[in-house]
Each structure stands twice: as structure tokens, then as C-alpha cells.
Amino acid sequence: MNITATVSAERRSSMIGVGAWNDMIITDYLDQAASSVADSPAIISYRVSQNERFVLSYAELDRVVRRMAAGLASLGVTKGEVVSCQLPNWWQMTALHLACVRIGAVLNPLMPIFREHELRFMLSYAQSRVLVVPQSFRGFDYAAMVDGLRGELPALEHVLVIDSNDESRCFQRMLLDRAWEEEIDTQALFAERRPRGDDVVQLLYTSGTTGEPKGVLHSSNTLWSNIRPYAERLHLSSKDIIFMASPLAHQTGFLYGLMMPIYLKGASVLQDVWDPAFAVQVAKAERPTFTMASTPFLADLINIAPLHRAALSSLRIFVSAGAPIPSALVERAGAVINARIVSAWGMTENGAVTMTHPEDDPERAIGTDGVALPYMEVRVVDESGEPVPHGTEGNLMVRGASLFVGYLKRPDLYNVDEHGWFPTGDLARLDAKGYIRITSRTKDVVIRGGENVPVVEIENLLYKHPAISAVALVGCPDTRLGERLCAYVTLHEGHQSLSLQEVVSFLLEQRLTRNYLPEYLEVLQALPRTPSGKIQKFKLREQARSICLSAARPA
Numbered sequence: 001m002n003i004t005a006t007v008s009a010e011r012r013s014s015m016i017g018v019g020a021w022n023d024m025i026i027t028d029y030l031d032q033a034a035s036s037v038a039d040s041p042a043i044i045s046y047r048v049s050q051n052e053r054f055v056l057s058y059a060e061l062d063r064v065v066r067r068m069a070a071g072l073a074s075l076g077v078t079k080g081e082v083v084s085c086q087l088p089n090w091w092q093m094t095a096l097h098l099a100c101v102r103i104g105a106v107l108n109p110l111m112p113i114f115r116e117h118e119l120r121f122m123l124s125y126a127q128s129r130v131l132v133v134p135q136s137f138r139g140f141d142y143a144a145m146v147d148g149l150r151g152e153l154p155a156l157e158h159v160l161v162i163d164s165n166d167e168s169r170c171f172q173r174m175l176l177d178r179a180w181e182e183e184i185d186t187q188a189l190f191a192e193r194r195p196r197g198d199d200v201v202q203l204l205y206t207s208g209t210t211g212e213p214k215g216v217l218h219s220s221n222t223l224w225s226n227i228r229p230y231a232e233r234l235h236l237s238s239k240d241i242i243f244m245a246s247p248l249a250h251q252t253g254f255l256y257g258l259m260m261p262i263y264l265k266g267a268s269v270l271q272d273v274w275d276p277a278f279a280v281q282v283a284k285a286e287r288p289t290f291t292m293a294s295t296p297f298l299a300d301l302i303n304i305a306p307l308h309r310a311a312l313s314s315l316r317i318f319v320s321a322g323a324p325i326p327s328a329l330v331e332r333a334g335a336v337i338n339a340r341i342v343s344a345w346g347m348t349e350n351g352a353v354t355m356t357h358p359e360d361d362p363e364r365a366i367g368t369d370g371v372a373l374p375y376m377e378v379r380v381v382d383e384s385g386e387p388v389p390h391g392t393e394g395n396l397m398v399r400g401a402s403l404f405v406g407y408l409k410r411p412d413l414y415n416v417d418e419h420g421w422f423p424t425g426d427l428a429r430l431d432a433k434g435y436i437r438i439t440s441r442t443k444d445v446v447i448r449g450g451e452n453v454p455v456v457e458i459e460n461l462l463y464k465h466p467a468i469s470a471v472a473l474v475g476c477p478d479t480r481l482g483e484r485l486c487a488y489v490t491l492h493e494g495h496q497s498l499s500l501q502e503v504v505s506f507l508l509e510q511r512l513t514r515n516y517l518p519e520y521l522e523v524l525q526a527l528p529r530t531p532s533g534k535i536q537k538f539k540l541r542e543q544a545r546s547i548c549l550s551a552a553r554p555a
Contacts, residue, residue: 002080020401021221023197034062069102070180079104088272109249215408225401226351243288284311294322294533305336326463345369376400446475476544487518
């Protein structure tokens with residue numbers, strides 16, 4: 001299946017006119033880097049379990065990519081076809097995306113945590129011709145899993161396995177050991193297959209906070225129109241070293257750990273398994289200046305930072321997204337690391353849309369999710385689509401250059417209106433200076449007795465409780481009030497239990513109104529999360545429903 005998407009002439013003309021789109025593709029930036037900083041490190045890849053470090057210079061990366069691209073074409077991959085990969089943060093994923101772009105193919109990154117249920121749908125839906133997986137990662141046999149699915153995936157012709165002993169499907173043997181570039185006229189091949197700026201180059205499934213993944217389609221123009229202003233706002237340059245432990249198969253890692261370093265002509269330091277102690281070792285060795293991750297990553301790093309101040313001293317910017325940053329966490333960060341904490345909000349469909357400035361007062365990172373990046377706009381509207389007054393909660397809309405170009409096979413879900421506005425599904429407030437605060441997901445609203453409960457604010461208060469390490473509030477159905485508030489928490493090490501009464505007493509000490517107090521409490525070992533660290537509240541709502549129906553632990 002060849003994936004295409006149509007960009008309206010009006011949108012293209014507008015984006016070209018303001019300088020947001022320039023029709024550059026990632027291999028253009030690779031060519032520039034391979035020419036100007038050939039011997040500089042492009043990728044420094046760490047495998048935690050093996051304590052292994054692997055380095056590729058820009059010249060080496062360029063050679064590998066050209067060979068890999070010719071090899072993929074020899075396997076039958078045509079322009080517009082999907083190549084899927086289920087890889088950790090290994091150098092091969094960066095090279096694979098570059099190789100796909102060289103021949104006009106579409107990369108479809110899949111999270112390493114996915115198993116048969118997810119892969120069966122995603123690979124079939126995309127009709128992937130090639131899939132690249134590790135032989136083993138974190139003790140799981142990926143090759144065996146895919147073997148069990150092959151009979152259900154008729155379009156899947158080639159499964160290439162990294163570190164396989166089977167030469168017939170070994171990634172290294174099939175794509176890198178053979179000098180494909182000597183068998184094929186690569187200059188003609190790459191010229192013929194070069195994608196246009198509006199051609200689809202990425203297929204990325206949504207994280208699944210609603211339980212229904214959709215295939216998000218992005219072009220080079222939509223992706224780069226996000227990366228360039230993002231780097232500019234954070235004052236990043238070729239001198240910066242990008243550390244990425246967030247999955248490359250998620251938009252955060254893909255945009256800012258895979259693509260952005262090539263644009264900057266800087267080094268990308270990849271860590272394949274999140275381990276804060278190992279991250280400290282990497283920071284000491286590589287001296288990174290920037291990273292981006294969800295709030296749990298930041299919390300882990302802050303907890304370990306007091307013992308490793310020198311090792312972490314190079315870190316200048318930590319962008320945290322995916323959930324509001326608790327004020328207590330920012331306060332602790334200021335005391336133990338040098339990095340400025342920057343808050344951001346975005347979607348798979350857009351990349352980062354809003355972000356605070358590094359120069360902003362720290363309160364901005366705590367109290368807002370930032371202001372729109374250049375070429376992007378946000379507005380908050382009521383149910384009729386009319387803008388609401390500043391400070392009033394409403395539906396968050398977004399439009400601009402980095403807005404995706406459609407959902408795979410689902411044009412009916414591409415709900416962009418005639419003016420280019422896309423409904424995000426988030427509720428937010430907008431202040432007079434353009435800063436937004438995400439207050440909840442549209443479907444996450446808890447309405448108790450006809451009154452909207454300020455879920456995010458209460459969660460932030462509970463993060464201050466000395467026993468609570470993570471918290472999520474959801475509504476559970478109630479015949480009288482409509483919904484009651486249920487709190488799910490995990491506890492810090494050393495705390496064995498927590499009662500509902502203790503939580504209620506703490507919130508009353510914080511002067512929270514009684515109407516907003518949780519009425520049920522569940523202490524869990526871990527909260528269900530997406531691969532990017534977002535809490536999957538739809539799963540918690542399912543649990544809460546059974547709790548409320550059994551009337552367990554009423555307040």
C-alpha cells in the first residue's frame with residue numbers, strides 16, 4: 001500500500017509564504033552535516049543491559065544510510081510504502097528512518113512494549129512490507145512473537161531481526177554486510193525516489209489514552225516546521241548534546257532525539273532503557289545539555305540528583321511534557337540541578353505546540369503549559385465554537401504548520417474545520433499573554449453534582465503529600481451525584497499504606513473545598529501508563545466503575 005495525503009493549495013501557499021515550510025527533507029540536513037562536520041559524532045547509542053556504547057560519526061551514518069536504503073529498495077520497498085520497526089532507542093532506528101526517506105518510503109515506529117494484540121492490528125492496518133525488530137530486548141523474544149503472527153499478515157514479506165543468528169533474516173547480514181550501493185545506481189535511485197516536502201514520511205499510532213489507536217500521518221514539512229522553532233525557542237545549536245531516553249518510537253523521542261540533532265549538526269545520545277542511575281553515568285561521560293521527557297523521568301532524575309550534582313552539571317534544559325509539573329518537583333529541581341525546567345504541551349498530531357521560554361519565571365513552568373511556538377496558534381472556545389474570556393475553561397483548538405496531514409484510512413476523523421482549526425480533545429484555560437493551562441481531557445471531566453471538579457489542581461495538591469509518588473483522579477458513576485471522585489495513587493519507598501481519611505485531612509489542610517474531596521482511594525503498585533509516560537485514565541475509569549458499583553470505601 002502506497003500512503004499519500006493531500007495538502008490543500010491554500011494551506012501550502014500560506015505555510016510557504018510565512019516561511020514555515022521549506023520542502024527540506026531529513027536527508028538534506030544529513031547531507032549538510034556529512035559535508036561540514038563529517039567526523040563529528042552523530043549518534044552515541046547506549047544499551048543499558050550490556051553496558052555498551054556505540055558511536056557513529058556523520059560520515060559513517062551517511063554511508064550506512066545509503067547502503068541500507070539501497071538494500072531496502074532491493075527487498076522490494078517502493079515509494080510511499082510502509083516500513084515498520086519495533087525498536088528501542090538504538091542507532092539502527094535513526095538510520096532506518098533516514099534510509100526510508102532516501103527511497104521515499106514511510107517509517108512506522110512501533111513501541112517496544114507492544115505485543116501480539118497491538119501488532120496484529122497495526123501491521124495489518126498499514127500493510128507493512130518490512131518489519132525490523134530486535135532478537136531480544138528486556139528479556140523478550142520479538143522474533144518469536146512475530147513468527148507467531150506471520151500467518152495473519154500476508155503483506156509482511158520481510159522480517160529483519162537485529163542480532164539474529166539466522167542469516168536469512170539477520171538485519172546486519174541483509175542490509176549492511178552486502179555492498180548494495182555497488183549493485184545499484186544509488187544516485188539515480190535516490191533522485192527518482194526523493195520525496196517532496198508534502199509527501200508522508202512518518203506513520204505514528206496515537207498512544208492510546210482512549211484505547212483506540214489512530215494512524216497519524218506527517219510530512220517532512222509538518223515535522224520540520226515544528227523542530228526549527230522548537231530549537232530556536234530553547235536556543236539550541238550545534239554545540240548542544242541531545243540526551244534522549246524517551247522512546248524514539250514516540251513523537252517526543254522521534255522529533256527531538258532522532259531528527260533535531262541532525263538539523264543542529266550535533267550529537268544524539270540515546271539510552272535504550274530508562275534507568276536514572278545509568279543516565280547519571282551517561283551524563284558524566286557525554287555531558288549532555290538538553291533532554292525532554294515526561295514528568296516521571298524528571299522526578300526520577302531529581303530524586304537521584306543530590307548525590308550526582310557534578311555529573312548532571314552540564315544539563316541546561318529539561319523539557320517536561322505529558323502532564324503538569326508539580327510545583328514541589330520544580331522546587332526540588334532548582335536545588336539539585338542546573339537545568340532550567342521548561343513545560344510543554346503537544347500531541348502526536350502536532351509535536352510540541354506550546355512551551356514556556358527558558359527565560360520565563362519558574363512559576364510559568366509550574367502554572368502553565370507554555371505559549372504557542374511560532375507558526376502555531378491555539379484558542380479556547382465554548383461548545384458553540386466561540387472564544388471564551390481569558391482564564392475561562394473551554395475546548396482547546398490548535399492550527400498551524402505542524403498540524404498533521406491526516407489519519408491513515410480515516411479521513412472522517414480528520415476534524416479540521418474550514419479555517420484550519422483542529423479540536424485537541426483537551427480542556428484548557430488561556431491567559432492574557434497567550435499561555436495555556438491544560439485542565440483536563442474532554443472525556444476526563446469529572447462532574448459531581450453538576451459542578452466540574454478541578455482535577456489537575458487537586459492532583460497537584462496531592463503530589464505534595466509526603467507519601468504519594470504519583471496520583472490520578474477519575475470519576476466513577478453515581479446515581480445521585482452523577483459522578484464521585486476516585487483517587488489512584490502510588491507511594492514513595494518507605495511508605496506502606498495510605499488511608500482515604502489521611503488524604504482527605506491533607507487536602508483540608510490545603511484549604512480545598514469539601515465538594516472536591518476524593519470519596520474513594522486505591523493504592524496501586526504502579527499506575528497504568530502509555531509508553532511515553534502518560535497515565536491511561538481510561539483504564540482507571542474502568543476500575544473505578546466497579547469500585548463505585550460495589551460501594552467500596554465510601555467517604
